[in-house]
Amino acid sequence: MIFKNKDINPYKKIVILGGDGFCGWPTSLHLSNLGHEVVIIDNLSRRNIDNELEAESLTPIQPIGTRLNVWEEITGKQIGFYNIDIANDYDALLNVLSNEKPDAVIHFAEQRSAPYSMKSPKHKRYTVNNNLNATHNLLCAIVDSGLDIHLVHLGTMGVYGYGTAGMKIPEGYLNVKVETEAGESMDQQILYPTNPGSVYHMTKSQDQLLFQYYNKNDNVRITDLHQGIVWGTNTEETKRDERLINRFDYDGDYGTVLNRFLMQAAVGHPITVHGTGGQTRAFIHIQDTVRCIQLAIENPPAREERVMIFNQMTETHRVNDLATLISKITGGEIAYVSNPRKEAIENELNVENNLFLSKGLEPITLNEGLLQEVTKIAEKYAYRADYSKIPAKSTWTKEQQPGVPGLGATT
Amino acid sequence: MIFKNKDINPYKKIVILGGDGFCGWPTSLHLSNLGHEVVIIDNLSRRNIDNELEAESLTPIQPIGTRLNVWEEITGKQIGFYNIDIANDYDALLNVLSNEKPDAVIHFAEQRSAPYSMKSPKHKRYTVNNNLNATHNLLCAIVDSGLDIHLVHLGTMGVYGYGTAGMKIPEGYLNVKVETEAGESMDQQILYPTNPGSVYHMTKSQDQLLFQYYNKNDNVRITDLHQGIVWGTNTEETKRDERLINRFDYDGDYGTVLNRFLMQAAVGHPITVHGTGGQTRAFIHIQDTVRCIQLAIENPPAREERVMIFNQMTETHRVNDLATLISKITGGEIAYVSNPRKEAIENELNVENNLFLSKGLEPITLNEGLLQEVTKIAEKYAYRADYSKIPAKSTWTKEQQPGVPGLGATT
Numbered sequence: 001m002i003f004k005n006k007d008i009n010p011y012k013k014i015v016i017l018g019g020d021g022f023c024g025w026p027t028s029l030h031l032s033n034l035g036h037e038v039v040i041i042d043n044l045s046r047r048n049i050d051n052e053l054e055a056e057s058l059t060p061i062q063p064i065g066t067r068l069n070v071w072e073e074i075t076g077k078q079i080g081f082y083n084i085d086i087a088n089d090y091d092a093l094l095n096v097l098s099n100e101k102p103d104a105v106i107h108f109a110e111q112r113s114a115p116y117s118m119k120s121p122k123h124k125r126y127t128v129n130n131n132l133n134a135t136h137n138l139l140c141a142i143v144d145s146g147l148d149i150h151l152v153h154l155g156t157m158g159v160y161g162y163g164t165a166g167m168k169i170p171e172g173y174l175n176v177k178v179e180t181e182a183g184e185s186m187d188q189q190i191l192y193p194t195n196p197g198s199v200y201h202m203t204k205s206q207d208q209l210l211f212q213y214y215n216k217n218d219n220v221r222i223t224d225l226h227q228g229i230v231w232g233t234n235t236e237e238t239k240r241d242e243r244l245i246n247r248f249d250y251d252g253d254y255g256t257v258l259n260r261f262l263m264q265a266a267v268g269h270p271i272t273v274h275g276t277g278g279q280t281r282a283f284i285h286i287q288d289t290v291r292c293i294q295l296a297i298e299n300p301p302a303r304e305e306r307v308m309i310f311n312q313m314t315e316t317h318r319v320n321d322l323a324t325l326i327s328k329i330t331g332g333e334i335a336y337v338s339n340p341r342k343e344a345i346e347n348e349l350n351v352e353n354n355l356f357l358s359k360g361l362e363p364i365t366l367n368e369g370l371l372q373e374v375t376k377i378a379e380k381y382a383y384r385a386d387y388s389k390i391p392a393k394s395t396w397t398k399e400q401q402p403g404v405p406g407l408g409a410t411t
Numbered sequence: 412m413i414f415k416n417k418d419i420n421p422y423k424k425i426v427i428l429g430g431d432g433f434c435g436w437p438t439s440l441h442l443s444n445l446g447h448e449v450v451i452i453d454n455l456s457r458r459n460i461d462n463e464l465e466a467e468s469l470t471p472i473q474p475i476g477t478r479l480n481v482w483e484e485i486t487g488k489q490i491g492f493y494n495i496d497i498a499n500d501y502d503a504l505l506n507v508l509s510n511e512k513p514d515a516v517i518h519f520a521e522q523r524s525a526p527y528s529m530k531s532p533k534h535k536r537y538t539v540n541n542n543l544n545a546t547h548n549l550l551c552a553i554v555d556s557g558l559d560i561h562l563v564h565l566g567t568m569g570v571y572g573y574g575t576a577g578m579k580i581p582e583g584y585l586n587v588k589v590e591t592e593a594g595e596s597m598d599q600q601i602l603y604p605t606n607p608g609s610v611y612h613m614t615k616s617q618d619q620l621l622f623q624y625y626n627k628n629d630n631v632r633i634t635d636l637h638q639g640i641v642w643g644t645n646t647e648e649t650k651r652d653e654r655l656i657n658r659f660d661y662d663g664d665y666g667t668v669l670n671r672f673l674m675q676a677a678v679g680h681p682i683t684v685h686g687t688g689g690q691t692r693a694f695i696h697i698q699d700t701v702r703c704i705q706l707a708i709e710n711p712p713a714r715e716e717r718v719m720i721f722n723q724m725t726e727t728h729r730v731n732d733l734a735t736l737i738s739k740i741t742g743g744e745i746a747y748v749s750n751p752r753k754e755a756i757e758n759e760l761n762v763e764n765n766l767f768l769s770k771g772l773e774p775i776t777l778n779e780g781l782l783q784e785v786t787k788i789a790e791k792y793a794y795r796a797d798y799s800k801i802p803a804k805s806t807w808t809k810e811q812q813p814g815v816p817g818l819g820a821t822t
């Protein structure tokens with residue numbers, strides 16, 4: 001199907017950076033399934049980190065080539081793939097943009113685990129170098145290409161910091177009053193002052209300044225999605241064939257809190273809660289992640305508009321409440337362990353997410369059916385689990401005890 | 412002289428990163444002269460950029476080895492030197508810190524020209540990669556070394572952005588009122604929301620987030636000096652021998668506004684003003700730069716204190732007023748040229764600098780004597796000038812006319 005007039009073509013050419021990852025893979029399939037033309041760029045660094053950590057996805061993910069062949073076999077749709085390190089091979093990235101001329105680029109390609117980013121100086125430095133150069137190279141290449149490309153980036157709820165007492169977290173921008181020299185009160189809207197909780201989260205705060213600048217200087221259209229913790233594993237598309245199955249991280253570095261609890265319960269490991277479990281976090285199901293990204297692609301900001309920031313989350317929960325709920329459903333027991341992170345013991349979290357709701361998102365919220373679906377997958381692949389990888393061993397400072405089991409990644 | 416008790420030793424061991432540069436060199440001599448033990452790290456990248464741009468310092472600066480030998484010859488004081496790229500050789504940087512065990516590190520080692528940072532994708536990417544990895548490697552190495560090192564960093568007034576109408580620019584932190592969910596007004600103090608005007612300035616905004624994080628997580632003591640445009644060339648120490656002379660940049664990329672005007676007038680080139688010259692900028696004389704850094708070193712923040720931010724500037728001037736003043740003194744004529752930057756045509760700038768004043772700084776302000784001193788140096792070395800390097804050719808966007816002569820660097 002060839003549309004000569006771009007305006008009447010509802011289908012877009014979309015380049016997906018990090019399209020082999022946990023969020024990127026189901027997003028690629030979802031958008032391809034809708035009829036968009038999808039091209040993936042990924043350097044497979046996440047698979048190499050599996051090797052480094054000697055920890056694998058609980059689910060048996062297939063090599064990217066197999067994934068793409070199976071998708072074509074089932075649907076007849078082709079997804080292109082380039083193995084490029086976008087942080088280190090600018091020319092190759094620019095070439096793909098210049099040749100593919102995408103309408104949009106979705107940028108998932110960053111090191112995304114907070115514990116991994118805190119493991120050692122080497123890991124801190126890798127995370128800063130990879131994430132900042134990846135994002136900056138992309139912005140440079142978009143300007144350099146001369147194309148009017150809509151950039152959709154995955155940021156994190158973690159940039160806000162946890163604990164602004166009594167205040168609802170807005171979507172990216174904060175209304176403040178400042179005093180003028182004349183002593184008058186002046187209204188201003190500013191980028192929310194960030195308070196990141198790890199080197200990983202810090203890079204996402206720094207990304208925001210990159211977006212602000214390139215948007216201002218070069219009018220790049222940018223949507224930045226401040227995402228909560230993603231849970232679940234499969235989506236409508238990844239369920240269509242066993243070989244399309246999505247990644248399921250359960251180890252102390254990459255496993256995120258809700259999925260970790262479900263996996264621990266499924267394999268008969270205690271549900272490990274940090275401290276009192278008083279931390280409140282924001283969540284979203286992977287099926288909603290892919291829908292949100294679709295909505296972001298369908299609603300690009302105007303050319304001279306400032307960076308559009310959405311809070312991509314559907315609900316908040318106190319960690320201890322989740323552990324209790326899962327314990328009730330599964331009969332698993334809870335183990336309270338000391339917290340390897342440096343953070344407040346307890347926090348409230350009240351988040352605005354009107355932007356996605358106004359664009360038509362109908363949130364999937366935590367329910368027993370979905371929880372049981374994840375538990376079933378975890379049970380099915382329990383034989384693949386390496387229990388020694390479950391404890392979170394990366395501590396935030398040298399002073400903190402090494403080797404305490406913990407909560408895992410918050411991204 | 413060996414002090415066994417550190418408390419009664421007024422002399423410190425100080426590592427100076429970027430100690431071969433325009434600010435770093437006179438600072439090294441000033442602190443060495445006061446009796447501190449100084450070690451310089453520099454990869455000489457600034458001299459290599461001179462080669463790349465085919466533009467040299469107006470003054471005949473000597474190789475670093477000669478500089479250090481002359482200093483020892485004259486004063487009997489030794490300054491150590493390591494040629495290390497701190498953005499790319501972490502292990503070497505860590506080694507120097509571990510072996511030298513400095514009380515303080517002064518960090519000048521960044522690419523510091525706004526026009527250079529905007530020349531091409533390559534230059535943008537170099538600036539981001541060099542500046543962010545330099546600062547992050549340093550923070551990592553300080554934590555990694557286990558030493559309690561005071562980090563003094565040179566930032567820029569440019570992070571504030573120019574043009575917050577009617578508001579005095581505070582020293583790093585801004586008092587704001589935000590509304591709680593209950594509808595009450597809550598006082599908060601936040602990092603000043605930055606609005607950088609170039610890729611170079613953006614990296615300094617991003618540096619601030621690095622400092623905020625490492626200060627919070629690891630209690631690193633940090634002083635961040637938001638410096639205005641430095642003018643002048645010699646200090647008391649660099650005047651002591653012709654071979655100690657400081658760098659004088661006059662080219663379109665590295666020359667900064669006041670020095671450029673003085674040099675242009677001295678060599679009989681028109682004084683080039685952007686647009687109407689309605690931009691207001693903050694200034695400081697190089698002699699005050701070295702005194703401010705001395706004061707920062709003598710007044711480290713406490714171990715658990717937040718990042719200390721000083722505005723390191725002594726006065727503000729409208730660019731056109733400076734051009735008029737210099738034209739009056741020297742008889743040089745003014746040429747109004749189009750602005751290669753993307754910025755407001757006019758702006759007010761009202762800046763707090765009480766912190767340095769309260770620590771005892773007695774500001775040197777613009778006066779005919781000092782202006783004439785700079786003009787004399789420019790006249791003396793006028794024979795070294797390459798007039799073709801005077802125009803500022805780096806434009807902020809592709810749409811802007813290439814090749815228009817302009818104002819030069821604002822750092």
Ligand SMILES: NC(=O)c1ccc[n+]([C@@H]2O[C@H](COP(=O)([O-])OP(=O)(O)OC[C@H]3O[C@@H](n4cnc5c(N)ncnc54)[C@H](O)[C@@H]3O)[C@@H](O)[C@H]2O)c1
Nearest residue numbers: 018021022023043044045046085086109112154227230411
């Ligand atoms: N998973 C979550 O709960 C969550 C929550 C909030 C935000 N996010 C954000 O969403 C994005 C995707 O997260 P994810 O969970 O899918 O992570 P992931 O690690 O599974 O996927 C990231 C993908 O990017 C690739 N990549 C990394 N660096 C690259 C580079 N330099 N060049 C090319 N490819 C590179 C990796 O190989 C990987 O396939 C991240 O930016 C993350 O910060 C994730």
Ligand SMILES: NC(=O)c1ccc[n+]([C@@H]2O[C@H](COP(=O)([O-])OP(=O)(O)OC[C@H]3O[C@@H](n4cnc5c(N)ncnc54)[C@H](O)[C@@H]3O)[C@@H](O)[C@H]2O)c1
Nearest residue numbers: 429432433434454455456457496497520523565638641822
């Ligand atoms: N000159 C000004 O007017 C001014 C104004 C405000 C702020 N500043 C800031 O003060 C600092 C010093 O400025 P300057 O005018 O002396 O600049 P400069 O370029 O003359 O000096 C910087 C020095 O750092 C070195 N360097 C750069 N990257 C390095 C790396 N990766 N490893 C080792 N050495 C490296 C260079 O070789 C150079 O000698 C900069 O951070 C600048 O942003 C300068």
